[in-house]
Amino acid sequence: MSIRHLPDHLINQIAAGEVVERPAAVVKELVENSIDAGASAIQIDLINGGKSSIVIADNGKGMSKDDLSKALERHATSKLPNDDLVNIDFLGFRGEALPSIASVSRLHIKTYDQDDQSAWQIQVINGNKQSVSPASHHEGTTITVSDLFSTTPARLKFLKSDRAEYGAIKDIITRMALCNPHISFKLTHNNEIKLSYSGQQGDFFDQYKGRIHDILGKEFIENSFLFENKKEGIHLYGYASLPSLNRATSQYQYMFVNGRAVKDKLLYGVIRAAYMDVLHSGRHPTVTLYLNLPNEDVDVNVHPGKAEVRFRDAAYIRGLIISTLKQALMNESQKTSSTLSSQTLQKLNHANYNPLPLSRGGSRAVPKSYAYNNHNLAEKAQEFYQPLEQSQNQILPSARYEEIPQEDQNVDFPLGAARAQIHENYIIAQSEDGLVIVDQHAAHERLVYEKLKKQIDENNIITQALLVPEIVDLDDTEIDLLNVHKSTFEKYGIGFDEFGSGSIAIQSLPSLLGEKLNVQSLIKDIIDEIKEFGTAEKIEKTIHEKLSSIACYRSIRSGRRMNADEMNMLLRDMEKTQKSGHCNHGRPTYIKFDLKDIERLFGRR
Numbered sequence: 001m002s003i004r005h006l007p008d009h010l011i012n013q014i015a016a017g018e019v020v021e022r023p024a025a026v027v028k029e030l031v032e033n034s035i036d037a038g039a040s041a042i043q044i045d046l047i048n049g050g051k052s053s054i055v056i057a058d059n060g061k062g063m064s065k066d067d068l069s070k071a072l073e074r075h076a077t078s079k080l081p082n083d084d085l086v087n088i089d090f091l092g093f094r095g096e097a098l099p100s101i102a103s104v105s106r107l108h109i110k111t112y113d114q115d116d117q118s119a120w121q122i123q124v125i126n127g128n129k130q131s132v133s134p135a136s137h138h139e140g141t142t143i144t145v146s147d148l149f150s151t152t153p154a155r156l157k158f159l160k161s162d163r164a165e166y167g168a169i170k171d172i173i174t175r176m177a178l179c180n181p182h183i184s185f186k187l188t189h190n191n192e193i194k195l196s197y198s199g200q201q202g203d204f205f206d207q208y209k210g211r212i213h214d215i216l217g218k219e220f221i222e223n224s225f226l227f228e229n230k231k232e233g234i235h236l237y238g239y240a241s242l243p244s245l246n247r248a249t250s251q252y253q254y255m256f257v258n259g260r261a262v263k264d265k266l267l268y269g270v271i272r273a274a275y276m277d278v279l280h281s282g283r284h285p286t287v288t289l290y291l292n293l294p295n296e297d298v299d300v301n302v303h304p305g306k307a308e309v310r311f312r313d314a315a316y317i318r319g320l321i322i323s324t325l326k327q328a329l330m331n332e333s334q335k336t337s338s339t340l341s342s343q344t345l346q347k348l349n350h351a352n353y354n355p356l357p358l359s360r361g362g363s364r365a366v367p368k369s370y371a372y373n374n375h376n377l378a379e380k381a382q383e384f385y386q387p388l389e390q391s392q393n394q395i396l397p398s399a400r401y402e403e404i405p406q407e408d409q410n411v412d413f414p415l416g417a418a419r420a421q422i423h424e425n426y427i428i429a430q431s432e433d434g435l436v437i438v439d440q441h442a443a444h445e446r447l448v449y450e451k452l453k454k455q456i457d458e459n460n461i462i463t464q465a466l467l468v469p470e471i472v473d474l475d476d477t478e479i480d481l482l483n484v485h486k487s488t489f490e491k492y493g494i495g496f497d498e499f500g501s502g503s504i505a506i507q508s509l510p511s512l513l514g515e516k517l518n519v520q521s522l523i524k525d526i527i528d529e530i531k532e533f534g535t536a537e538k539i540e541k542t543i544h545e546k547l548s549s550i551a552c553y554r555s556i557r558s559g560r561r562m563n564a565d566e567m568n569m570l571l572r573d574m575e576k577t578q579k580s581g582h583c584n585h586g587r588p589t590y591i592k593f594d595l596k597d598i599e600r601l602f603g604r605r
């Protein structure tokens with residue numbers, strides 16, 4: 001067989017395999033074109049998950065008659081005026097999308113030429129480009145893609161259900177909308193409106209916040225924080241959830257590099273690293289992250305769908321994002337999740353409960369017929385409302401009240417003064433303007449962990465020499481493994497020597513771990529994990545995780561009774577400690593209720 005040049009329609013179909021593998025990819029290319037054309041409103045109408053028809057209408061600058069015809073030629077683009085492949089200011093630049101889409105569908109473009117005040121259309125049927133003809137169209141460009149892949153049945157077979165294809169399109173529109181808050185987006189599927197976001201106005205961050213609110217909802221807005229860093233031409237910003245608002249997958253992490261939605265492994269890893277000490281592995285924060293950097297510092301040309309990017313200095317970018325997020329998390333951590341307190345308040349509010357109006361004297365009028373959960377409240381009330389003198393010193397089961405000296409009220413402190421401990425785990429504190437409930441176990445976990453981390457970071461692990469060294473039996477490869485990483489173990493306060501053949505003697509351990517530790521199982525656990533993933537970084541992480549989980553386990557278990565001084569000491573310690581708002585697993589360590597809200601609950605406001 002001799003070599004031949006492939007005909008254009010085949011070349012386009014082959015390219016289409018890369019550029020437009022499914023309806024969502026078509027939508028992405030076309031919406032990108034609309035954004036590049038300066039549109040401020042884009043509407044996407046789909047039929048049957050985009051398989052039967054995709055219509056994209058924009059109000060962008062449109063095309064001239066001449067350009068319309070050229071737009072369908074391969075490698076024809078208006079976006080590389082200076083042949084500069086580095087400084088790309090548009091989302092497109094390959095000049096491949098339209099000819100590729102046209103080769104695997106019926107394509108119809110209508111456009112309005114603003115300069116010439118005329119409207120034009122072109123159609124491609126079965127790969128044959130018709131000539132440009134006048135049209136009636138009043139603004140921007142409308143592109144209709146019908147019967148996608150009907151001429152390439154092999155490709156059609158790989159498409160998923162309408163619902164799945166629609167889902168992928170919705171995800172893409174969501175991402176594009178998050179990244180372009182000033183543009184209105186409307187998406188319909190089978191004539192039903194599915195998304196409708198109006199263009200945001202106002203300051204830079206107000207625009208983003210407004211759009212993020214539309215897409216991710218109020219809960220996210222109330223439980224997230226803004227992070228920002230500007231450095232050497234790099235602008236990083238975004239919103240990230242407090243650790244307590246977490247999800248089972250990383251699906252709710254939206255990342256954008258120079259205006260492009262990306263799903264870049266490096267960036268997912270960076271977010272994981274930033275939340276490492278505040279979130280259980282396996283839980284994921286919700287994040288919108290925008291990274292804008294000089295074009296020469298990033299290559300967007302590595303992936304045909306442009307989902308992945310390559311940074312010139314990946315380590316620098318990684319470090320920058322991690323430190324920015326960590327810093328912001330630290331600043332925020334003193335705030336605790338408002339979801340919990342507001343959810344709780346809502347629950348109380350909705351429990352069939354309507355506060356009764358106060359009678360003129362200030363006491364509550366309880367009508368006989370007032371029903372509360374089918375019980376008669378008036379009778380119930382009788383059971384509970386004992387005369388004050390009798391109930392004053394009565395201590396309810398498992399609630400303890402500690403007398404606190406008048407002069408030492410501590411209410412000025414953010415977490416207030418400890419008033420009681422209930423159910424042997426919850427500290428009730430009174431602050432100047434509210435009520436604080438502390439989960440003492442979660443709080444203590446966090447404190448111990450932060451202390452341990454501080455010691456590690458400062459390379460100043462306080463160790464305790466074991467009076468009687470603990471002998472651990474291991475095989476030769478395990479002992480070799482330990483010896484190779486001896487200095488890492490020492491950094492974490494674990495000192496050991498070889499002890500005859502086939503065993504080691506543990507000489508010292510971090511003192512924060514406390515006594516009566518099962519050293520055998522600690523060492524064996526670490527070795528098991530090291531064997532599985534032997535990189536130095538991983539080993540350090542394993543030791544770190546093991547030590548902190550032991551530290552947590554050994555922290556005050558719930559059930560420990562504390563006196564007023566101990567409780568207040570814990571509160572003051574929490575105020576001083578970074579990230580004390582959440583335990584190591586992302587659960588909050590305390591919840592604060594505003595006095596205002598409490599008063600509202602009781603109908604006093």
Ligand code: ADP
Nearest residue numbers: 033037071077078092093094095096097098141
């Ligand atoms: P690219 O976007 O890489 O340039 P495309 O094949 O997607 O390649 O588009 C080719 C050209 O058609 C673009 O460069 C642009 O000039 C023009 N074009 C495509 N879509 C639109 C649109 N919605 N509005 C205005 N011009 C468009």
Ligand code: MG
Nearest residue numbers: 029033092097
């Ligand atoms: Mg394009």
